[in-house]
Amino acid sequence: MGTIGIRELKARASQVIRRVRERGEEIEVTYHGKVVARLVPASRTVARRGTSASVWSTLDRVAKDIGAAWPKGRSATAAVREGRRDL
Secondary structure: EEEEEHHHHHHHHHHHHHHHHHHOEEEEEEEEOOOEEEOHHHHHHHHHHHHHHHHHHHHHHHHHHEEEEEEEOOHHHHHHHHHHHHH
């Protein structure tokens, strides 16, 4: 992964975007030496969105399984409080 300062990015924006688009490079943008942004190909961003959708789907399934096995009349708050006492 390459890095580029914000001033250099401003001067060479077209070239940098071409590298990201054509080569699939990820480039970190720095401001006073600290990374403030990351340029990534759009196709990777879409893939991450799809991945997050699958993560939410998995979390929904896990919540449903926990809910099915959860004791009736017991609140999650009470379970957390009880767990904290054991620490």
